[in-house]
Amino acid sequence: xxxxxxxxxxxxxxxxxxxxxxxxxxxxxxxxxxxxxxxxxxxxxxxxxxxxxxxxxxxxxxxxxxxxxxxxxxxxxxxxxxxxxxxxxxxxxxxxxxxxxxxxxxxxxxxxxxxxxxxxxxxxxxxxxxxxxxxxxxxxxxxxxxxxxxxxxxxxxxxxxxxxxxxxxxxxxxxxxxxxxxxxxxxxxxxxxxxxxxxxxxxxxxxxxxxxxxxxxxxxxxxxxxxxx
Ligand SMILES: [Zn+2]
Numbered sequence: 169x170x171x172x173x174x175x176x177x178x179x180x181x182x183x184x185x186x187x188x189x190x191x192x193x194x195x196x197x198x199x200x201x202x203x204x205x206x207x208x209x210x211x212x213x214x215x216x217x218x219x220x221x222x223x224x225x226x227x228x229x230x231x232x233x234x235x236x237x238x239x240x241x242x243x244x245x246x247x248x249x250x251x252x253x254x255x256x257x258x259x260x261x262x263x264x265x266x267x268x269x270x271x272x273x274x275x276x277x278x279x280x281x282x283x284x285x286x287x288x289x290x291x292x293x294x295x296x297x298x299x300x301x302x303x304x305x306x307x308x309x310x311x312x313x314x315x316x317x318x319x320x321x322x323x324x325x326x327x328x329x330x331x332x333x334x335x336x337x338x339x340x341x342x343x344x345x346x347x348x349x350x351x352x353x354x355x356x357x358x359x360x361x362x363x364x365x366x367x368x369x370x371x372x373x374x375x376x377x378x379x380x381x382x383x384x385x386x387x388x389x390x391x392x393x394x395x396x397x
Contacts, residue, residue, distance in 0.1 A: 170212060170213070170214050171212075171213045171214070171240045171241075171343050171345070172213070172214045172215075172216070172237060172238065172239040172240050173208055173213055173214070173215055173216075173239055173240065173241050173242070173243060173339060174215075174216045174217075174230075174233075174234040174237055174239040174241075174242045174243070174301070175201055175204060175205055175208075175215055175216070175217045175218070175242075175243050175244075175245065176217075176218050176227065176230055176234070176242070176243070176244040176245065176298050177197045177198055177200075177201035177202075177217065177218055177219050177225075177245050178193065178194070178197045178244060178245055178246040178247075179193055179194040179197060179225070179246075180194045180197075180198070180219050180221075180222055180223050180224060180225045181194075181222060181223045181224030181225065182224055183224065183225075185197065185246070185247070186247060186248060186249035186313055186314070187249070188249055188313050188314035188319075191313045191314075191319065193246065193247045193249070193313060194222065195222070196247045196310065196313065196322060196328055197245045197246060197247060198219070198220075198221075198222065199325050199328040199329060199332070200245050200310060200322075200328045200329065200331045200332045200335070201217070201245040201332065202220060202332070203328070203329040203331075203332025203333060203336075204243065204245065204332035204333075204335045204336050205217055205220075205332075206332075207332065207333055207336035207337075208336050208339065208340070210348065210350075211336075211340055211345055211347075211348060212345075213339075213340075213343075213345075216233065216234060216237040216239065218230040218233075227297055227298065228297065230298075231297055231298060231300070231301070234298075234301055235301065235302070238302075238303075239301070239303050240303055240304075240343070241273055241303055241304050241305065241306070241339055241342065241343075242298060242299075242301045242303055242304075242305035242306075243305065243306050243307075243308065243335060243339065244296065244298045244299075244305070244306070244307040244308060245308055245310075245332075245335070246307065246308065246309050246310070247309060247310045247311060247312075247313050247322070248309045248310075248311060248312045248313065249312060249313055249314040250312055250314065250315075251314075252314050252315055253315055254312045254315060254318070255287065255311065255312055255315055255317060255318035256286065256287040256288055256289040256311065256312075256318070257278070257281045257286050257287070257288045257289065257308070257309065257310055257311055258288065258289035258290060258291075258292060258308075258309045259274045259277055259278055259281075259288075259290075259291050259292070259306050259307065259308050259309070260274070260291075260292050260293065260294030260295075260296060260299060260306070260307035260309075261273075261274045261291055261292070261293065261294055261299070261304075261305070261306065262294060262299045262300075262301075262304060262305050263293045263294060263299070264299075264300065264302075265302075266301075266302065266303060266304045266305070269304040270299075270304035270305055270306065271291060272304070272342060273304040273305070273306050273338070273339070273342045274291040274306045275291060276338040276339070276341045276342040277306050277308065277334070277335055277338030277339065277342075278290075278291060278338070279338065280334035280335070280337040280338040280341070281331065281334045281335075281338075283334065284321075284330055284331070284334055285321075286311070286321060294307050304342075306335075306338075306339075308331075308335060310322055310328075310331050367379060367383060367390065373392075376392050377392070380392060
């Protein structure tokens with residue numbers, strides 16, 4: 169049976185979520201959530217998502233759609249702000265009939281986030297609407313964007329995507345679906361043969377620069393790539 173996951177990417181559009189200077193929670197959530205979606209779909213999981221761009225979203229409307237979708241798990245993607253010194257990841261579980269399985273799902277996600285080197289504030293009972301679904305849910309708060317010492321762990325798109333990947337790994341572990349490395353997936357379909365032009369390799373940087381200069385005078389665009397030999 170194909171597994172189904174609903175993803176709620178927190179806030180969006182006129183609702184920035186938590187804010188600290190120019191840092192907006194909605195942007196962090198979008199980067200993280202889109203990577204989560206991509207990784208799940210790569211493993212054959214069917215995803216329902218509330219938004220894929222910076223647009224307004226009403227959690228009350230999405231929760232209705234999510235109920236109709238009848239997912240095997242529901243994930244909420246958020247980031248925190250508090251007093252400027254709080255730090256760490258935290259994840260919230262259902263308090264309804266799905267509490268025990270939700271706790272298990274949250275524990276799988278938490279363990280993948282810890283594998284990124286992050287500290288966790290633990291798995292807690294959820295007060296949030298998205299946790300009222302009739303399936304295990306995990307409401308993830310990736311960190312505190314108003315604490316520079318915490319924000320450094322998710323201050324760019326690549327780091328935020330790493331959280332999306334960690335969430336996906338946790339969910340897939342929970343489902344018992346084996347993780348497929350990216351290369352193994354693309355080898356079957358999208359892999360292309362590329363042709364790189366090499367004009368010379370030098371141990372002296374000045375010689376490489378001289379060749380670049382000579383090629384550029386002939387109108388050939390080129391650059392120096394450093395490598396260890
Ligand atoms: Zn939020």
